[in-house]
Amino acid sequence: MIESNQNIVVFDIRTVDEYNAEHIKEAIPMPLSKFLCKSCLQSILDSYRDKEIILYSNNGTLSKKVFDILQRDGFQFVYSINGGLDAWKNANFSLITKEHSCDSKDYSINGKDITLQEVERAIEQKNANWTAGYTSVSNLSYEEKIAMLGDMDMYIPNGDVKEISYNGKLPEFFDWRNVNGTDWTTPIKNQGSLGTCWAFATVACVETVIHIFDGYPWGCDLSEAHLIWCSTGNKNFYLKQYGLPDETCFPYYRGVAGQECNTCPDWEKRARKIAKYGTVPNDVFSIQKALVKYGPLFTTMDVYSDFYFYNGGIYSHTSGGIVSSHAVAIVGYNNKSKYWICKNSWGTDWGENGWFRIKYGNCDIGRNTYWYSANHDPMEPCNPTPYDGARNVDIFTMLSWTGGDPDNDTVYYDVYFKKGWPLTMDDIVSYHQTNTTYNPGILEKDTIYYWRIVATDIHGDSTIGPIWHFWTEDTSSPMIEIVKPQQGYMYKDGGRTIKQIPFPWAAVVIGNITVEVDAWDNNSGVNRVEIYVDDTLKITLNKKPYKWLWEDKSGRYNVKIVVYDNAENFAVSEIKVWVFNF
Template sequence: MKKTILILCFLVLILPLVTITSLSAENQGFTVASCSLPSQFSWRDINGTDYTTPVKNQAPAPTCESYGLCASLETLMQYTLGEVYTPDLSETHLYFYAGGTYERGYVNIMDAANYLIEHGVPDEGCYPDPHRAFDYPYESLPGWENRTTKITEWGWVEHDQESIKTALIEHGPLAICVHFMKDFLYYRGGVYRHRWGGSAGGHVMCMVGYDDTEQCWIVKNSAGTTWGEDGWVRIAYDEDMFADWYGPGTGIMYIDGVHGNLKPDVPKVHIETPDFFHTYVRGRAFSTLFRSLPIQKAAARIIGDLTVQVTAENTNSVEFYLDSLIQYTDDEAPFTWELHASRGLHTLEVRATNGSNISLDLRDIYVLT
């Protein structure tokens, strides 16, 4: 997404250019010309347009690298096409196909970025996230290769404020590798500064902007909308958080050169009910109950009968499957099916078609009665 941006330099009446020499993935770096940067910038407000996509929830899987990269890529897709259409990429495809495993607990973010160059990542309908905390056999829909978005390059950004700010403007949202402390888990709002607790591990998120007035970075997390500021966090400039796990000068990654099938003609399908991390008692939804039971953390708990409710766009019909066996086909919205299942763990899957392509969504469910 190489572009030239005009920025007002202080105390002068001309608009000099901020220039960046963008290097290839092999060189992994760039240099920044000296010029005053705007005091605020965010991909949530580019001339009044929010090019970011909705906050997602990776739990309980360790897939933050792919969530951070896809968050950046989805924003660049919308900016490239000049419209807000809420693309939804398959983080799980990127994670597994680039070599990640849940047992190991991560995917090498450089391998994931190189995968984006060589193969790209398809939409979520090719491989929806099952929110499982364990490895399992996986395969995206046949033909996923025709539904991918790719990049031409990626690189590392220096950790000083000017380099980060310039990279945000020139290249787009950044995937940031961070050390986080225990109090970060309990963040609810405001500008985050570490106050208590020791190290709680490493994480990857998507940085989309900065604010010099608040002296903070604007960051999109992948912990759902109940965490932080509707899933977002503002992190103080002075926080020593960037992690150079991949060697000196690493930890902040830009991607660029978005191309491919950015807006494929495919159905968009989403199972509204049942949802992950919920319990349903005769159709009434609650936050997950029976947490102490040895049941998959994200699987919906179901007591009594339940109407499966699906929203779908660009769709002619929706097929409902239970444990890979077709149960019902609905040809008219609203797409619903009355679930009656035996006690125990099941996989609910829906397949939406528009006559040309198919998209999937799925839920693991546990029927208690």
Template sequence: MHQIITRKFYMTLASIALAFMILFATAPAHAGSKQLDNIRAAIKAKGGKWVADVTSVSELTLEEKKVRAGLDMEEELSASNNTLDPLTNDLTTVAPATLDWRNEGGINYVSPVKNQGSCGSCWAFATTAALESQVMIFQKGVLIDLSEQILVSCSGAGSCAGGSSATASNFIRDVGLPLESCFGYVGTDNSCDNACVNWPTSTYGIVGWHRASSTTTTVNDIKNSLYLYGPVVATMYVYNDFYSYRTGVYSYTTGAYVGAHAIMVVGYDDINQCFLVKNSWGTGWGEAGYFKIAYSEVTGTSRFGYSTMVYEGHEEPVIIDPVLPDAEITSPAQGSTLSGITAIGVSTPTGSSISKVDLFIDGALFSSDSVTPFSFSWDTNKINNGAHTLKAVAYDLSSGNSGESYPVSVNVANPDPDTTPPTAAILSPAEGSTLSKLVKIKVSATDNLGLSRIEVYYNDSKLIGSSSITGTSVATVISWNTSKVAKGPATLSAIAYDAAGNQAPSKSLNVTLK
């Protein structure tokens, strides 16, 4: 690929080394930039309205790119377990000119962009994202994170070698998906045995699904579905130029066909004549993981939306036992946003002989209480921000039976932990001072959030005194009787502590004790 032209002249060893460093440092960039230059030239020649650039997937090999487009189109189009007939009414006269479910009425109904990695699981990510949006619409924007790995490992809809979003939609309707914490995504086929125990007893699902059209999907079919139901699952053909998309309104420009791909459409824009789409290639591609695609690609080379699946509403987690539970989580409320230390209350039937209540968080036992009223204290700082599920199990002393509460979904939103240390300084005495008898040492401290105390030392390790302090900027005085210490040269220093436990020393001060 690269040629080295040999000339007859003498070179120093340093010159030879430098020549090889330049050659091998610049060669790969040249190969990538040539492909990028060709795409950019084609965009300009065809009057395209998008920008090509180096992205997190543009430099992959062809085989690696094919993995990112893992939709089985034949299986996709043959799956027909729809619930309702496709939409036939044209709502474009009443639908707004723009729609974006990431900001509908000031509320976001779309979960964050994820990354399928080197696994042909786009079909699982697109359908899981659509279910997450249905749940978030039902819960008025409360974030939820559901398990794509369940679809890859347990559904039979596909694997890392590819799959069908239509078959996955049937599974979501009939069985549902648990939280991501039940079976975290690993980017391999994995075994369903590695999912959390009894995961089918607490899943989120859909009422049903249907295709946006029974014939050829049109722009209006997709728009109407978005307007009436929320984000939809769509398919498209992916070509090599798509991997270099950075921003703008994509339309096919150049390059060979790579594969079929599943994505989720989150909105549309009549002004710019495009759909707004969430991909599953991480935030290092496109517009932080999203892309815009021209309406013309519905009938164009990309065949965008050739198969478009519409979800018909969300079903709450299924409880296998239809009988009213023996316990009820009374606080926090369904859909609450929590931070800090939260009290969890559990009520049991009046007159029952409940001996113990266990509290489960995301399917794992958190704590037990054997004293009524049953309550728990949960420090949410010790768990990741995001969606979590609470469930209580009550045990009856007389019968030995147990019963579960209905799950309660909450969103934990704690501020980022304070890792910024405070600052400390000795204001007086001055550097080089001679000290005797009773000395007043004036010190100051600052912190971004809140201070807790300050300590003053001499000769690095001998404590003179300390003072409890509050606020973000404090000056205080600590008295020191120097008559009780050895005379001669000494150093003074201070250490400030903040409320989060961070600490920082002051600059040492040289003094003479007399």
């Protein structure tokens, strides 16, 4: 069926050596590394999007992983052979073996069978600055090495990438294992044979940021097992919403997959939460700023076969094919030698006692990087005095506001104040004061002022308050316009019919009319409008629309409008009106 159907393609996702030994007829060798390479998905696999793709591995485990990858990438017709090649052989289906194969192509790649000698030779040839040797993971089978890693896209939540703010100059060298003589990190752990590196990298970061928040490294040891088996949905959101209990609440057992959430009954009381998290842009400067500001960073990298032999030095890929992606914690950097210092989760018998150094940009390290913080931002400044939009404010006023911090940290306030718009971050008038009042001095009358407060806690986290504004004492008169009646016009039918007349010094009204007034004040605002006829007050209007139905006998009248603002400044406008009522 496969031979005759051009719409079906079979991918053998095992190693090429395994493919050469035996494979299903017409199967195409497509090692797992091709599916973990995003550029490969586009350049190699895109041509198969309209095909029905059948996947197989030795026992079906890896083919299911690739099935998920292709499904997320939009491939619609993907199938995995249940039980893999083992089930195929048990069903006595035919295979192409090495001795019967007529295919002379060499598909061999550096992968499973790379040796220590090959790695050492490549290091010497490329003049790399690291040493190789046998480690606790170098002699694992290729399947076991893959199982320790994973498709990080399955575990990494999407997030908005925002610029990292940092005040001051970054040091040329930084290491959370030695900040002025203090080691803020926690001991190296061993994830064993499970693909749980994402959880260990996450917990490594969170443990240290809790140390930083608490002010001393007291030995925080959180439960990776709880994060793996009990959390649901977005892992970072879970850490913020629920947190993690200590390790003794739910210990991690290496090599035991598919566990139930067997955490302790009082885990919520024992849990420590993060306050916030964020995504770091993938560039060296941004990663360094986030690292120094917040603490160790979760990140991902590609793992090649030679990485399992890493014994020390500044790692750079020299030999072997890509195995899969991996999650680690960045804890430091060195600008002179251009490397990151990272914490791994393969135990202390690998690398530099479990740690490693890696050249900037090597193995695509930093492509998915997150920061965590146990510190809450200061409260947003609120309750301003004068209140926002206040009018007729005394020129000797004192500014005040309400602040604070959820963690009871000391808060410093920067005051920005300016006459007129716009208010910018250059308009700072007071820096890092601790009290919540500010004296701007004697202000100008009839003027609008803008101001805002930026609160910063002792950890350097800030909250920018809203922009407020107010008007000072109003000494100017309001504005007034008599809309109806107007001089030089005749009105009848209640003012609905208007006709221009030849004498512009008065208005003529036949019958009655609705007097309409427009009044405004840009400072303290209009308080009231008074309408007089021959110096007799007829009505006081306190809000718009300023209208009054005037009915009177025939005669000659003087209509006067008086408008007051909230500072009791006033303006007057008058008009002569002839009324004819028959």
